[in-house]
Amino acid sequence: MEFKLEAHRIVSISLGKIYNSRVQRGGIKLHKNLLVSLVLRSARQVYLSDPCPGLYLAGPAGTPAPPPQQPGEPAAGPPAGWGEPPPPAARASWPETEPQPERSAVSEAPRVGDAVPAATVTGVGDVPQGGEADAAEAAWNRVDGPRQAAAGEAEDPAGGWGVFPLGSRAARRPCGCPLGGQDPPGTPAATPRAACCCAPRPAEDEPPAPPAVCPRKRGAAGVGGGPASCPAPGSTPLKKPRRNLEQPASGGEDDDAEEMETGNVANLISIFGSSFSGLLRKSPGGGREEEEGEESGPEAAEPGQICCDKPVLRDMNPWSTAIVAF
Amino acid sequence: TLTDIISTVEFNHTGELLATGDKGGRVVIFQREQESKNQIHRRGEYNVYSTFQSHEPEFDYLKSLEIEEKINKIRWLPQQNAAYFLLSTNDKTVKLWKVSERDKRPEGYNLKDEEGRLRDPATITTLRVPVLRPMDLMVEATPRRVFANAHTYHINSISVNSDYETYMSADDLRINLWNFEITNQSFNIVDIKPANMEELTEVITAAEFHPHHCNTFVYSSSKGTIRLCDMRASALCDRHTKFFEEPEDPSNRSFFSEIISSISDVKFSHSGRYIMTRDYLTVKVWDLNMENRPIETYQVHDYLRSKLCSLYENDCIFDKFECVWNGSDSVIMTGSYNNFFRMFDRNTKRDVTLEASRENSKPRAILKPRKVCVGGKRRKDEISVDSLDFSKKILHTAWHPSENIIAVAATNNLYIFQDKVN
Numbered sequence: 001m002e003f004k005l006e007a008h009r010i011v012s013i014s015l016g017k018i019y020n021s022r023v024q025r026g027g028i029k030l031h032k033n034l035l036v037s038l039v040l041r042s043a044r045q046v047y048l049s050d051p052c053p054g055l056y057l058a059g060p061a062g063t064p065a066p067p068p069q070q071p072g073e074p075a076a077g078p079p080a081g082w083g084e085p086p087p088p089a090a091r092a093s094w095p096e097t098e099p100q101p102e103r104s105a106v107s108e109a110p111r112v113g114d115a116v117p118a119a120t121v122t123g124v125g126d127v128p129q130g131g132e133a134d135a136a137e138a139a140w141n142r143v144d145g146p147r148q149a150a151a152g153e154a155e156d157p158a159g160g161w162g163v164f165p166l167g168s169r170a171a172r173r174p175c176g177c178p179l180g181g182q183d184p185p186g187t188p189a190a191t192p193r194a195a196c197c198c199a200p201r202p203a204e205d206e207p208p209a210p211p212a213v214c215p216r217k218r219g220a221a222g223v224g225g226g227p228a229s230c231p232a233p234g235s236t237p238l239k240k241p242r243r244n245l246e247q248p249a250s251g252g253e254d255d256d257a258e259e260m261e262t263g264n265v266a267n268l269i270s271i272f273g274s275s276f277s278g279l280l281r282k283s284p285g286g287g288r289e290e291e292e293g294e295e296s297g298p299e300a301a302e303p304g305q306i307c308c309d310k311p312v313l314r315d316m317n318p319w320s321t322a323i324v325a326f
Numbered sequence: 327t328l329t330d331i332i333s334t335v336e337f338n339h340t341g342e343l344l345a346t347g348d349k350g351g352r353v354v355i356f357q358r359e360q361e362s363k364n365q366i367h368r369r370g371e372y373n374v375y376s377t378f379q380s381h382e383p384e385f386d387y388l389k390s391l392e393i394e395e396k397i398n399k400i401r402w403l404p405q406q407n408a409a410y411f412l413l414s415t416n417d418k419t420v421k422l423w424k425v426s427e428r429d430k431r432p433e434g435y436n437l438k439d440e441e442g443r444l445r446d447p448a449t450i451t452t453l454r455v456p457v458l459r460p461m462d463l464m465v466e467a468t469p470r471r472v473f474a475n476a477h478t479y480h481i482n483s484i485s486v487n488s489d490y491e492t493y494m495s496a497d498d499l500r501i502n503l504w505n506f507e508i509t510n511q512s513f514n515i516v517d518i519k520p521a522n523m524e525e526l527t528e529v530i531t532a533a534e535f536h537p538h539h540c541n542t543f544v545y546s547s548s549k550g551t552i553r554l555c556d557m558r559a560s561a562l563c564d565r566h567t568k569f570f571e572e573p574e575d576p577s578n579r580s581f582f583s584e585i586i587s588s589i590s591d592v593k594f595s596h597s598g599r600y601i602m603t604r605d606y607l608t609v610k611v612w613d614l615n616m617e618n619r620p621i622e623t624y625q626v627h628d629y630l631r632s633k634l635c636s637l638y639e640n641d642c643i644f645d646k647f648e649c650v651w652n653g654s655d656s657v658i659m660t661g662s663y664n665n666f667f668r669m670f671d672r673n674t675k676r677d678v679t680l681e682a683s684r685e686n687s688k689p690r691a692i693l694k695p696r697k698v699c700v701g702g703k704r705r706k707d708e709i710s711v712d713s714l715d716f717s718k719k720i721l722h723t724a725w726h727p728s729e730n731i732i733a734v735a736a737t738n739n740l741y742i743f744q745d746k747v748n
Contacts, residue, residue, distance in 0.1 A: 010581055013638065013639055017641075025392050026392060026394035026396075026417060027391040027417075029480065030479055030480070030498040030499070031480075031482075031498055031529045031531065031548055031588075034527075035584065035585045035588060038584040039582060039584070039638065042581045042583075042584075043581055046581075
């Protein structure tokens with residue numbers, strides 16, 4: 001358990017560093033960001049693998065649904081160690097066992113950036129509105145680009161999770177996989193989304209090279225293309241998250257606040273940790289690695305250039321919106 | 327002030343000059359005063375010889391990026407005439423500076439008066455030949471070449487080739503070969519940028535030419551490996567000739583294993599037979615003829631191994647320490663925290679920790695060895711790990727090419743220590 005807390009704290013610190021690197025003088029330092037991403041990946045593996053009693057991160061044993069692919073991770077069923085889903089009480093207990101220490105750990109860790117602590121403290125209540133929501137959503141999708149595309153098996157229910165913007169956290173499990181539907185907190189794990197096998201990836205080393213991406217699907221979905229662009233059955237809630245983003249969190253989501261804080265970090269872990277490019281990539285659509293365009297690599301990972309397809313985002317740092325939205 | 331922080335230190339090939347670069351883009355050159363016959367026992371001291379602004383902050387409008395003026399590296403060219411030449415680089419641009427003395431000035435112009443004002447030609451009735459008269463010594467630095475726009479990523483190293491005609495500059499992903507005379511093009515000799523940046527796993531951290539073989543160079547990576555390349559093998563040296571890597575010790579695995587294995591500096595020995603690498607906790611000496619492990623490993627500050635998480639939090643784990651050989655390759659030196667620096671004698675296997683601080687740096691004072699206490703009981707002169715000041719770090723040091731004179735940069739102070747005269 002302590003490893004998990006430690007890992008969580010390291011993840012938070014790492015995210016803070018990544019965020020701050022974007023505003024540092026002299027441009028993004030490729031070397032430092034690469035090292036931070038490696039730490040993030042290691043911490044994420046521990047974070048997602050450290051089994052906790054009562055921690056509900058996987059579906060029932062033997063669930064056939066393929067896991068949402070982290071890029072480069074070989075497909076595998078739930079590993080040994082993930083047993084039956086805990087009863088609802090246990091599930092509800094997961095946030096209770098962790099939130100206090102985690103919240104304090106998370107909020108104190110990134111001293112440098114006030115974005116992350118603000119994020120954890122504000123939790124659900126500060127869901128970004130309007131344009132910000134779109135920004136966050138679009139940024140989220142963009143961030144998730146390579147992973148999602150890399151997921152060969154996009155058909156699995158969680159495969160569409162990459163499409164879900166931040167507001168969907170109400171509908172997501174801590175590991176980031178979308179829930180099958182509108183689940184009030186405490187709902188037992190009987191729903192199909194129990195097949196969240198994204199967590200049990202820990203023992204295997206992620207090969208650093210994700211397969212080729214198809215950004216277009218994500219991009220469209222990110223802009224709100226809706227279910228049409230996502231074949232996954234889990235795509236139904238697509239519209240719901242968008243609405244959530246645009247409204248202040250309803251009371252019904254408050255109960256999830258505690259869970260969401262860690263859940264959001266888990267989401268960020270999956271996205272940031274999956275591939276280094278998630279940190280530095282340009283826009284997923286046209287901004288693919290052109291010879292000259294890509295030359296700018298890290299330097300191009302600037303607000304104005306990443307969000308080229310969203311005029312509203314021109315002034316906004318997508319990473320800060322992604323983090324603040326939490 | 328922040329801009330005074332010294333970012334590089336380098337002796338020239340004779341040791342007569344010592345150059346420092348700082349975060350504000352300035353270069354300060356010290357010159358060793360000639361030992362006078364009258365004061366045989368007074369070793370030559372270093373005094374300021376020249377100061378100039380090498381780089382200015384720039385703004386890349388296309389990428390909306392500010393380019394820092396901090397001098398990352400200075401490398402001297404061997405002296406070939408009365409003037410001195412050095413290369414200085416920031417993140418993006420390398421410049422060749424000529425530092426020359428002027429101790430005479432022409433007097434007796436016909437068309438100008440003594441103040442330089444033009445004379446009315448109608449008033450000139452005689453002609454004279456201008457003569458050179460002595461003047462107060464003036465040292466002037468002029469930029470002779472500017473090598474720009476060749477690096478997308480941040481330059482971390484420059485190295486002058488032993489042919490004295492070319493040099494290389496290395497950034498995170500590429501190494502370029504330049505001719506001193508040609509500024510509008512460079513030759514790319516190493517490119518480790520993956521086609522898909524998502525596959526990026528390592529970057530170049532340092533590079534250096536072999537001291538004698540102009541076709542050979544090495545570069546180190548963030549993964550703790552060193553590659554030796556031979557430019558005769560192919561134009562693009564993406565395939566190494568030798569690959570130096572030590573297998574990781576699995577018992578030391580932690581979240582930060584990758585960070586602490588990243589090599590921050592690589593230096594050839596003067597003999598050309600060995601290379602020395604510095605990673606976060608150790609200095610290693612490698613024999614060029616043995617690729618699978620170093621021949622020597624020295625622990626610089628192993629007591630930090632249990633503190634890596636805190637050092638990660640405060641960014642200290644990303645500090646890039648340099649390492650240097652002494653003139654005979656028998657002693658190696660590198661910096662640490664709390665203004666400590668360490669020397670390792672390769673022959674006797676003895677090591678010493680010294681401190682660069684004002685208190686113990688009175689002239690002629692002998693540096694007292696320092697010790698960091700790891701366990702519970704702290705002796706009188708020891709300092710405990712938790713008392714170390716991590717803001718006082720010695721990243722840059724230099725060793726005179728032939729004598730036991732060292733230059734140690736402690737934040738914005740430069741310390742020069744000499745071996746005591748017997």
